[in-house]
Amino acid sequence: MSFDARAFAERSRTAGRALLRASTRQKDAALSAMAAALRAQAPRILAENALDLADARAAGKNEAFLDRLSLDARRVEAMAAAVDAVRALPDPVGEVTERWQRPNGLRVRKERLPLGVVLMIYEARPNVTSDAAALCLKSGNAALLRGGSEALRSNRAIEGALREGLAAAGLPEDAVSLVPTADRASMLELLKLDGLIDLCIPRGGEGLIRFVVEHARVPVVKHYQGVCHVYVERTADLDMAEALIVNAKASRPGVCNAAECLLVDEAVADTFLPRAAAALKAKGVELRGDAPTRARIDAVPASDDDYGREFLELILAVKVVRGFDEALAHIARYGSEHTEAIVTGDAALAARFTREVTASAVMVNASTRFNDGGELGLGAEVGISTSRLHAFGPMGLKELTAQKYVVEGEGQVR
Amino acid sequence: MSFDARAFAERSRTAGRALLRASTRQKDAALSAMAAALRAQAPRILAENALDLADARAAGKNEAFLDRLSLDARRVEAMAAAVDAVRALPDPVGEVTERWQRPNGLRVRKERLPLGVVLMIYEARPNVTSDAAALCLKSGNAALLRGGSEALRSNRAIEGALREGLAAAGLPEDAVSLVPTADRASMLELLKLDGLIDLCIPRGGEGLIRFVVEHARVPVVKHYQGVCHVYVERTADLDMAEALIVNAKASRPGVCNAAECLLVDEAVADTFLPRAAAALKAKGVELRGDAPTRARIDAVPASDDDYGREFLELILAVKVVRGFDEALAHIARYGSEHTEAIVTGDAALAARFTREVTASAVMVNASTRFNDGGELGLGAEVGISTSRLHAFGPMGLKELTAQKYVVEGEGQVR
Numbered sequence: 074m075s076f077d078a079r080a081f082a083e084r085s086r087t088a089g090r091a092l093l094r095a096s097t098r099q100k101d102a103a104l105s106a107m108a109a110a111l112r113a114q115a116p117r118i119l120a121e122n123a124l125d126l127a128d129a130r131a132a133g134k135n136e137a138f139l140d141r142l143s144l145d146a147r148r149v150e151a152m153a154a155a156v157d158a159v160r161a162l163p164d165p166v167g168e169v170t171e172r173w174q175r176p177n178g179l180r181v182r183k184e185r186l187p188l189g190v191v192l193m194i195y196e197a198r199p200n201v202t203s204d205a206a207a208l209c210l211k212s213g214n215a216a217l218l219r220g221g222s223e224a225l226r227s228n229r230a231i232e233g234a235l236r237e238g239l240a241a242a243g244l245p246e247d248a249v250s251l252v253p254t255a256d257r258a259s260m261l262e263l264l265k266l267d268g269l270i271d272l273c274i275p276r277g278g279e280g281l282i283r284f285v286v287e288h289a290r291v292p293v294v295k296h297y298q299g300v301c302h303v304y305v306e307r308t309a310d311l312d313m314a315e316a317l318i319v320n321a322k323a324s325r326p327g328v329c330n331a332a333e334c335l336l337v338d339e340a341v342a343d344t345f346l347p348r349a350a351a352a353l354k355a356k357g358v359e360l361r362g363d364a365p366t367r368a369r370i371d372a373v374p375a376s377d378d379d380y381g382r383e384f385l386e387l388i389l390a391v392k393v394v395r396g397f398d399e400a401l402a403h404i405a406r407y408g409s410e411h412t413e414a415i416v417t418g419d420a421a422l423a424a425r426f427t428r429e430v431t432a433s434a435v436m437v438n439a440s441t442r443f444n445d446g447g448e449l450g451l452g453a454e455v456g457i458s459t460s461r462l463h464a465f466g467p468m469g470l471k472e473l474t475a476q477k478y479v480v481e482g483e484g485q486v487r
Numbered sequence: 488m489s490f491d492a493r494a495f496a497e498r499s500r501t502a503g504r505a506l507l508r509a510s511t512r513q514k515d516a517a518l519s520a521m522a523a524a525l526r527a528q529a530p531r532i533l534a535e536n537a538l539d540l541a542d543a544r545a546a547g548k549n550e551a552f553l554d555r556l557s558l559d560a561r562r563v564e565a566m567a568a569a570v571d572a573v574r575a576l577p578d579p580v581g582e583v584t585e586r587w588q589r590p591n592g593l594r595v596r597k598e599r600l601p602l603g604v605v606l607m608i609y610e611a612r613p614n615v616t617s618d619a620a621a622l623c624l625k626s627g628n629a630a631l632l633r634g635g636s637e638a639l640r641s642n643r644a645i646e647g648a649l650r651e652g653l654a655a656a657g658l659p660e661d662a663v664s665l666v667p668t669a670d671r672a673s674m675l676e677l678l679k680l681d682g683l684i685d686l687c688i689p690r691g692g693e694g695l696i697r698f699v700v701e702h703a704r705v706p707v708v709k710h711y712q713g714v715c716h717v718y719v720e721r722t723a724d725l726d727m728a729e730a731l732i733v734n735a736k737a738s739r740p741g742v743c744n745a746a747e748c749l750l751v752d753e754a755v756a757d758t759f760l761p762r763a764a765a766a767l768k769a770k771g772v773e774l775r776g777d778a779p780t781r782a783r784i785d786a787v788p789a790s791d792d793d794y795g796r797e798f799l800e801l802i803l804a805v806k807v808v809r810g811f812d813e814a815l816a817h818i819a820r821y822g823s824e825h826t827e828a829i830v831t832g833d834a835a836l837a838a839r840f841t842r843e844v845t846a847s848a849v850m851v852n853a854s855t856r857f858n859d860g861g862e863l864g865l866g867a868e869v870g871i872s873t874s875r876l877h878a879f880g881p882m883g884l885k886e887l888t889a890q891k892y893v894v895e896g897e898g899q900v901r
Contacts, residue, residue, distance in 0.1 A: 090819060093843045167842060173864060179853055181863055186845060188875050267700065271875055286681065290700065292876045313898035320900035405504060427893045428581060429507045431600060439593055439896030448901065449595055449892060450587060461602050461685055461889030462706045463877035475875030478863060479841045482853030484727035486734035487862065 076254045078262035082217065082269040085190045088247035089215035092187060097164040099242055100210055104160035107238030111153040111203060114234040118149055121226040122199065129223045142197045142224055152203045155453070159207040162452040165470045166213045180481045185474040187213030189271035192263060194285055196277040197221035202231045206249040208455045212473035215248050217270065219263065222255030264289040274456050294468065296459045298383045299329030299411035301441040304400045307340035308418035313438060314345060315352050317416055321441045323356035327385050329457065330412050330444045334380060334390040336400045339365065342393045346370045358387045365393035381407035397422055401429055408432060410459045412444040433459055433466035490668045492676035496631065496683040499604045502661035503629035506601060511578040513656055514624055518574035521652030525567040525617060528648040532563055535640040536613065543611070543637045556611045556638055566617045569867070573621040576866040579884045580627045594895045599888040601627030603685035606677060608699055610691040611635035616645045620663040622869045626887035629662045631684065633677065636669030678703040688870050708882065710873045712797045713743030713825035715855040718814045721754035722832035727852060728759060729766050731830055735855040737770035741799050743871065744826050744858040748794060748804040750814045753779065756807045760784045772801045779807035795821035811836055815843055822846060824873045826858040847873055847880035
């Protein structure tokens with residue numbers, strides 16, 4: 074039986090329209106039931122996951138891959154708890170963000186509404202299935218979920234639990250739909266459905282995301298890379314700067330908000346570089362520096378490719394800059410508009426940095442690691458956007474909504 | 488000499504980066520100088536426009552086309568005045584839209600920044616050149632302008648004046664650039680420049696817009712059609728309803744916010760349809776109705792195609808509906824998510840209508856014609872979006888910005 078992408082998306086669209094009539098209470102009841110169903114069906118989910126894992130192991134997938142794919146009782150409970158946590162967040166739909174009155178008496182407001190149908194494309198992490206479904210439902214969107222082929226049985230079992238929860242609350246099951254095939258051809262068909270799918274969010278490696286952007290006719294909000302810099306300006310508190318670069322680089326090097334490059338003002342390079350190098354090396358970080366850096370500390374010579382590179386491991390590029398303008402120029406050239414940080418005691422320079430650096434999050438005297446939906450207080454995130462359109466930075470529930478104009482009058486005409 | 492789209496867009500990008508450092512005062516000075524240059528160079532602009540017009544006339548373009556293309560002293564003055572009006576609007580860049588503090592002391596805010604490089608694609612209306620340039624500059628964006636081939640000489644003359652204004656204020660001339668060729672091949676090249684162009688706004692006929700969406704790899708905010716409905720609910724004030732439908736249909740039938748379909752609740756059809764028909768016919772409107780409509784008034788039989796159709800002339804589709812739910816279902820099926828209006832005395836139904844109808848503007852007891860940047864109080868508009876992503880409805884200066892997170896701390900780490 075071949076997959077009919079259009080018919081599939083049309084069912085999501087119909088379900089999305091029904092969600093426009095769902096109250097917060099009804100959506101919350103569904104989220105409770107979804108969490109309960111995940112817990113109740115944990116044995117079945119784990120059994121299906123074991124089959125996925127066995128196949129993935131037989132196919133020679135590496136340990137990191139198997140770890141992302143694998144579920145256990147604790148992880149299923151965490152998925153259910155995440156659904157409960159989304160339920161507890163405020164409903165963004167209907168929120169009035171601005172209101173004003175016109176001279177002719179018309180009352181105008183901007184009010185949030187769901188985007189409609191959101192297509193999530195992701196790799197073999199089964200928890201994304203329930204996380205994305207919960208965020209979409211709370212924000213009134215129908216979720217169209219296309220996970221990695223290696224997780225298909227796990228995802229189907231999770232989808233079954235989620236749809237059971239929807240039905241229990243009287244909401245259409247098609248509000249959460251897993252794409253039943255994981256081949257590229259069916260993904261390509263979905264990506265062409267402009268007018269049926271309102272937003273596509275790809276999550277995964279850069280290859281997957283570039284493939285989606287290349288082929289999509291539907292709007293895509295994306296995030297390629299996190300090439301994040303920490304700039305130690307000459308007025309920086311050097312104790313603070315040391316703690317920040319160590320945290321930004323070494324606390325979790327494999328994530329997108331980890332620092333990849335340290336820029337040090339030459340005025341403080343003599344004092345700062347030796348102590349920073351010692352602290353970083355104590356955490357196992359390999360340093361790759363330009364000549365002025367290597368004149369001060371022991372480091373591997375940095376090649377041109379080491380600037381602008383997302384290492385995602387315990388390697389840090391280091392460069393001495395002659396001052397603020399050179400730091401800004403370096404970030405503009407090599408940064409990925411994800412997260413950029415300055416350590417400074419100069420409020421005027423901090424203000425220039427926050428204004429002139431175009432990144433989804435700009436940090437002043439704080440670690441790059443805070444660019445995260447949870448850390449910024451969004452409650453949950455569906456992804457991070459590094460394209461400026463629609464959303465820039467972590468996307469929470471509000472970023473899964475649009476805003477329409479509502480105009481109320483007493484018969485005004487033009 | 489062939490057109491190098493990438494080099495061209497890179498110059499815009501460099502200019503856009505320079506605009507990040509421009510103060511409001513400097514941008515306003517440039518806008519003043521741009522308006523002054525338009526006035527000073529009016530004779531040259533009109534001379535070039537006369538050449539464009541002669542060619543267009545020789546090519547057999549119709550009167551409506553020639554009217555859109557043609558400039559005179561009054562129209563050039565209106566263009567200059569529009570630039571002045573944009574200057575007087577508040578600068579959106581740097582505006583803080585939200586701020587909060589985290590338990591760890593981090594101060595978080597969302598702050599507006601320019602999108603970067605905005606590509607406007609439009610047809611042979613020379614005033615769009617200066618309107619779009621002014622809106623982009625005020626919002627800190629570099630404008631890449633690709634107008635219709637028939638207006639190329641007029642646009643070049645206008646671009647010259649605008650760039651003179653930029654230079655006079657010490658801003659880079661490349662902040663406003665007209666694409667020097669108007670062939671489709673160069674437009675296609677530009678549309679592929681994901682990463683260099685941050686947003687494309689096509690303005691013009693549906694064919695042009697579909698072409699752009701089909702081929703773009705850069706983000707597009709678009710607007711296909713305005714198929715706007717006026718629904719006269721059974722509790723409507725019928726005097727008000729009559730005035731609203733006449734205004735919505737007949738005040739300017741060729742624009743996207745004009746009504747194309749009247750839905751009448753059957754409970755008031757006997758009373759309302761005859762008086763509405765008389766008033767509409769007095770304005771020269773042809774009515775096309777379903778059988779229940781034609782049982783009450785004299786109308787052309789409506790074909791299936793007449794529902795969901797953007798007539799853009801003095802023709803109105805009319806349908807009798809059995810109640811609120813049927814009206815909503817009709818709008819969901821046939822509307823274009825542009826503007827939808829209800830006339831009602833029932834506050835609960837008005838609330839349901841504003842919540843459940845997904846259009847960029849939803850009107851309660853007001854004409855559809857108010858869905859317009861000027862009428863809603865945005866000051867000026869660069870277009871209307873009917874896609875929900877990023878912007879929905881009239882796009883003013885704010886919609887030409889993104890929002891980044893700015894985080895200030897005292898050395899917080901994770």
